Amino acid sequence: MGEPFYITTAISYPNGKPHIGHAYEAIAADVIARFQRAMGRDVRFQTGTDEHGLKMMQKARDLGITPKQLSDEMSSHFIAMCDELNVSYDVFLRTTEDRHHAASQELWRRLEANGDLYLDRYEGWYSVRDEAFYDESELVAGERGEKLSPQGTPVEWTVEESWFFRLSKYTEPLLQLYNGQPQFIQPDGRRNEVMRFVEGGLRDLSVSRTSFDWGVKVPGSDGHVMYVWVDALTNYLTGLGFPDENGDFARYWPANLHLIGKDIVRFHAVYWPAILMSAGLAVPAQVFGHGFLLNRGQKESKSLGNVTDPLELAERFGVDPLRYFLMREVAFGQDGSYSPEAIVTRCNAELANSYGNLVQRVLSMIFKNMHGELEAFPSIAADDALLAMVFAACREELPCAFAELNFSGGIDAWMRAVFACNAYVDEQAPWTLRKTDPDRMKAVLLTLFMAIRDLTIAISPVVPSSAAKVLDQIGIPLEERGFPALTDADWFMARVATGEKLGQPTPAFPRLELPEDATAA
Template sequence: MESYYVTTPIYYVNDEPHLGHMYTTIAADVLARYQRMSSRDVFFLTGVDEHGQKVEQAAEARGIAPIELADQVVARYKSLWPELGISNDDFIRTSSDRHKAGVQAMWRRLENAGTIYKDFYEDWYCVPCETYWTETQLKDAECWDSKHCPDCKREVEKIQEESYFFRLSAFQEQLLEHIHANPDFIAPLSRRNEVISFVESGLRDLSVSRTTFSWGVPVPGDEKHVIYVWIDALTNYLSALGFPDQEQPEHWPADVHLIGKDILRFHAIYWPCMLMAAGLPLPKRIYAHGWWTVEGEKMSKSKGNALRPADLLAEYHADVLRYFLLREVPFGQDGDFSFSALKQRYNSELANDVGNLLNRSLSMLTKYNGGVLADVGEESDSDRALIADVEAMQRDVAELMEKQAFHLVLDRINVVVRHGNRYVEDNAPWALAKAGDTARLNSVLYHLVETLRLVAVQLSPFMPEKMNQMLSQIYSEDVSATSFTFIEHGGWGLLKAGHQCAKAQPVFPRMDA
């Protein structure tokens, strides 16, 4: 069986789960669910980054140990993900023994390859961003006079310490060659171009250890140094798979790392160069999505507009949030979370289109045929056009999912839903029943229910619970699409004459505007 490995970033435990974490994890979950239905051996990883100076300082301010702070935040993530329908196969913690073993093994591989050396480091450091800036970079960003971080605008501090370095500069040309030879390696295109420009401007060797804090993984053989985040956090993608006990872990390389655009450089430059140095395969794809604003404004604690997943779930069904986040904005671009847009999108596409097609189709089947499908007569041009659209939709969805074009996937499925609603109007089952044209009526009802079934199958990775409700009505018994595969359930005509459907029950009741 072909494997498929999808990851989220590991989320930093000095912050509460927010809309951005939710967005990335839902996207990864949709990919994982779709690939399971495509009969692949899927491994879906998420987790938390617990080490570093920020966590150590935050714990100290609360009068607790760093691991206690991490435990508190981990509990919030682990309770949130099931509420959002997240189906991760593993949850990695950087404080775990298996991860520490993987990080130290990666360090030794880099050291044995001659790519680690010790020197002194002096630069300007932003603690919140965990980013070092040269004097030249601060001047270029017009931040030199005020000494603030070009990214977060907070104050930077001068740091001088003994450090181990990774010879990042030695892999500049090799990385560029790989990027040019693999056009799909970094997506979307704007991020790929950004990485190429950064690499072409010249790579500096990377400081990869610290002595100013102790909350982390010790450097093997030199425990006054702690392995810094670049190696520590990134190695989670391997340690979760059993590295180093498995020299070549089963699911490696990753099919796609889903990340926010703020950590693109770490994943698309530092990580591939470390893997090259360690003699390990590179991930197949790194996809950096955009950021969300709320009602046109940047999210911030000071403004009080940072959307908490728990608050959203108290107001909206998880599947509605899943659908909206991946439908509203092309994946990779920045987007705005608007409550009015969510309600408008829900009412127009889910209540009016999907819900309407379900309710009218099953209601007519119950009214005219006791909920039982009958034999299909000779197909009309209208029937053949609907079947062709459904089958083309399934092929198109498969191609678009490989590109992580979630909004286009949902748009393509909606094309079929609208086609189905037009088919009802064009064929007017109520008129066929009144005229006594039973053969044609049976054919129309069959084509509607079979279209609904295949629409629900394709939508199930996005809205698993809602689509289980739809499919349970179509099958007249409780079903779970998580056990469905496209090979077994994706073909047209699988429902047979005599199949009993349940009475229509609202799945998408309208929201008040």
């Protein structure tokens, strides 16, 4: 069993169906999880839904159903999204589960035992949509002069009894964490924002509500439910069996990576580590706040009528092309944009025309001109140079970039190797060699066969279904599809020794067509 690697997404708030932002984060986390598995790590991948809070209660009331009925219905859509997009989660955690209530209450007791909770009266600005309290200095003016949160959401003045967490006590410990572990918050721009916020001094945090009852009950305090962020953040512990600190918890905690949207970095990089410190638990290794995915450069909203159902995109273009586009097109950590035209253009140019066509041409020629047979062959300098270049891209450049969550950079290195293979085909012209030098033709095709195997293993975390289809066609065993297999110098001769023949290949990366209803940007 390999070294443990625990990755989580933010848990989604299910007061509406999944949108493209939810899909983007889930896909990115899945690529990371699959990559780490392929590197030999023992991966634990958790996602889920955050089902408590005032928004859920209000939405259920508007629909004439109970909050539990609403959460049951809506969480099923998020599970379906993950399954449809081939997201290989190990745990899908719902905060309405009994085990989560038990974990949250135990965490609360630890904060209380450490003297970090006290009862007081809260008066201040609260955003129902953000489930967040804001200081007066953080508010911005709306178009009509109304007060809005930094996220542009409405706020209302709230007065109620509340339990408070002594967040102010953790100002210096948090700054020591950020300075001692610069990788704790990434990218650097997010780290700088958080440090400026904490350096400005922290106020104690309201962590319970009495104005609604849809949430985890505060132990020993009738009428109080936990403020949704304390409840929600605890999910990362719940999924490992907390408060039992043996078993999965002992193996996988602290988390290697909390992958979240940039709009909730403060909760994960300030409140969460402070809560963990108070409870005597280790803090995660890294919090990474990715950017937003924009629709033709605009943030999606119901009022603009540009909200995209990610499952409709997957149905139109295919799951793997959508996954490839999102990881290739957007510099991870920054905002990015998508459109049907961009998806079709990118995937046709790279997946279909460059890589897919390479695979189909080479395997077809081996099937047609070599009866699908693999054999030992003498190589020349051009063959060795190509395989060395492909190896470097697949075993060194792409893994190094992916380990740093630089997906577009890693895929760029992979594409350069694909282009090199296509240039090699054109230079060697195996269709001409078939008549003039059949033995050399075989060497060229088998060199490309070896390159295709490496390229396909490397891109598997991004396009798992399509890559598996290619690896099945070329007879690579399931246990030899990880990155360590790329260093096996004897794999080709072992494949030859089986005596198996390649069959007629079927295309794994068909060209995409632009939907008729898509309009130019």
